[in-house]
Amino acid sequence: MTSIEDIISNPPLLLHSSLSQLRYLVLSEGLPISEDKQQQRTRCYVWTVLSQTSMETSTQRYLALLKLGPPSTTIYQKIKNDTSRTFQTDPNFRNRVSEDALIRCLSCFAWQTQQRRRKAQFNESSSKTTRIPVSTYVQGMNVLLAPILYSCPSEPMAYQLFSKLCYEIIPTYLTKNLNGAQNGAKLLDVSLRIIDPKLSKFLSDNLLTAEIYGMPSILTLSSCNKPLDQVIKLWDFMFAYGFHMNILFVVAFLVKMRSKVFRSDSPVNLLRQFPDFDADEIIRLGVGFIAKIPAQIYDLLVDHLTDPDIYIP
């Protein structure tokens, strides 16, 4: 832990190696879950470093977007409808994150998305990633934003991380038809079939596809599961080694509860909400699954976050 802070505090000699070192420390030591403000900052700093998200002028940008006020009424109504329900039952989250903060960040994201679209029209040479039509708002963004706001000391930094996540890390998840998330569901099916054929067969026999039981966790990068602090730890790992790991983590969720699923009369209801989990256990399981995942499937896992046009067998 202190070593993580040391690494962060010192300028990296070689950025790549320093980042690798930091990742490994996050995996091996982990970041503590704490109410401490300084710990919260450390987590945010680690996230920004791992995701290479600069906070320079973040406040200025955020306020510039905030000046635009709420987005169009339809978007704003959608946002408000979801923010009012975001982690309603989590007192810790409610204490630390106000609904107004959620609304502000999501509104700013809607504005920025519109600006990016406008720019994209005049800039055909823009990269593939930036051409992905990220929605101004889709349901689930609120849940994606929640852990970030929860972990960041200030709104502009959270927004900067959030926009980084949405525009560059998982842009395909946030398109209008949720291409990336659907591909993720397919990859979940594939991965589960590879990792736990028996469970996969059982679910498919019960007409349970990954789009039914896996979509919430995929779309929200597992942040829809409880408890939030464990979600944060999952995110620590995913910021370090990639959010494609989320698919394998969902497999881990399923494998962890496979015995219950088999015994359940109504696996649909059982899978509607995953039980409380321990992040370290899920991470261990998920990382362990990597060995079983063929390279090409792993490539698909990596690519499905940023490439909406992948083909999944």
Next chain:
Amino acid sequence: MSIRPLTLNGLDDPETSFEELNTTLPRFQSHETSTLRDSAPPLSTSTYLPTPSSIGTSDTGTVFSNSADAFWSDKQGDNDQDMEVEQDDEFLNDFQEFQNKKDDFDDAIKTNFHLRNKCGSTPFKNVDFVNEFDKKLNFELDKPRLKQPRSMMELKSRRKLSNSVSSKNLKGGNSVRFKKSMPNLALFSSTIREEEEEEEEGKGEEQQEQDYEDDDTQGTILARFSSDDEGGFLTGFGELEDEPLDQTFSLSRGQDLKRPPFLKRKSASSLPLKISPTQYDIVKHDELLTPGLHSRQREWNTQQELDSFREERPVRRYPSHNLQLHGPAKIKTIKQQIDHNTPMKKGSMVYNPQTMKWEGNENVLNKFSDVDTANRKALLIKNKLQRDADDHTAKQKRYSDLQNSRSASRNQKVVGNMVLDEQNLRWVSISEDEADPFAGIPEINPPPVRTTMKKRSSSPFLRSQSQLSPSPSSNGNNGGYQSTAAQVRLRKYHSMRSLNAPPEDLALNTTFHLSSKTLEKFYHEENRWNRKLASWFIPQDETITGVDEETMDESTIGGKRKSYMYEIRNMVINSTKD
């Protein structure tokens, strides 16, 4: 105004006593009448009552001023005629009541004088005095001298001075000294009193007689104010007791009530004055007047007696046998009548005794009704400028597009030849026919700008910003060329304000308006981050860090970015291989 100190200190504190005189005396001329009665004693008593005489003189001074007032107003009719007319009628009415009982009063005076003669140190021709007195009484009845009653408010110190002067003029040379001394006595020093004393003592009745003629009015007043009204007075007095002014009266009344024996003595001594009473009126007047009361106290002397009076105060009803006592009492009654029953008029204001309110300026409230309709403009501007603006409204509308930006300065209606258009909050030239630079440009009011207008007006924060940004009306007037430019500018200056906010969302104001403290925290956190982590990003390609950057080289950056996602796989594969 505390009566107590006055009574105790007497003339030692001239200013205070004078003030009291002003307030109490001017209002009721009845005082004068009462003073007339009382005035007799000091003159006569001066011989055997040294202190009282001095007091008496001071009193006379005040009294005289009042009486002089009466004369003055009659002859010149200069001051406050509106007020006086009404009050005059009232006063006359009051006096009419007394007139019927004038006989009693005269008798009483006569008796007093007789008594005085018996006891009196100085020989008087009672009969002559009485006759003269009667004549004068009759004489004065015809004269409308009582008109003068004035509200306490009106009377001012200067006036007394003027009055005193007038009184000098009115009265003969003999009395001149006397009258001169009177105001001085009341106002200032005891030395003056002494002079008066000397005058009184030395010149005695002769002067008084001469004075008597001048003081006819007072005499009549005295006659009219017989003790008859005691009952009414007393009752009214009871009502008055609650009021602060009443305290003075209560004191005086108590003294009066107790006085009777005392007064009798004095009256007896002063009997020779019977003719003189009018002359003495001056003196007695003073005593009867509120100041007179104080002086009387001294005369009667002395705190012991006063204290005794105080104790006995509760007994209000006193035998009416002492006419002199009634004088002050009447003053009170008159006052009461004015306060409670008599509509009073002051300028354009009329006092309604039933509602106990001053009426007549209701139209002033109309201004406030207009205020409600003027939500959008600064209230001060509206009220202030209404008058001026009315004249120039037409012009202002013609030049509605002029000089919008200056609307910020709100304090002045007219500066130079510029007038503030209260409706549009801008300055317009008073002079004719300035060319309208915006004549050919149609007015376009972009809705977003309008919303900001509303919000700005409602929020102090935004208002402060309003000077930085072009005024809303100017944006609208400038029209097409700048609708976007204006928005940009407004966005710039209105930190948290939304241009496109649907007007119905007032709650947005709170959501999208961050406190300065929050903003401070934002910057603080960013700076903190910069201090600690900037080094991790220095070598970084801007395309990666900048969210808005579109010029991303996918082949290099994409590869870089995804490489880390294989690190975990490499680790796992390597570990499993091992």
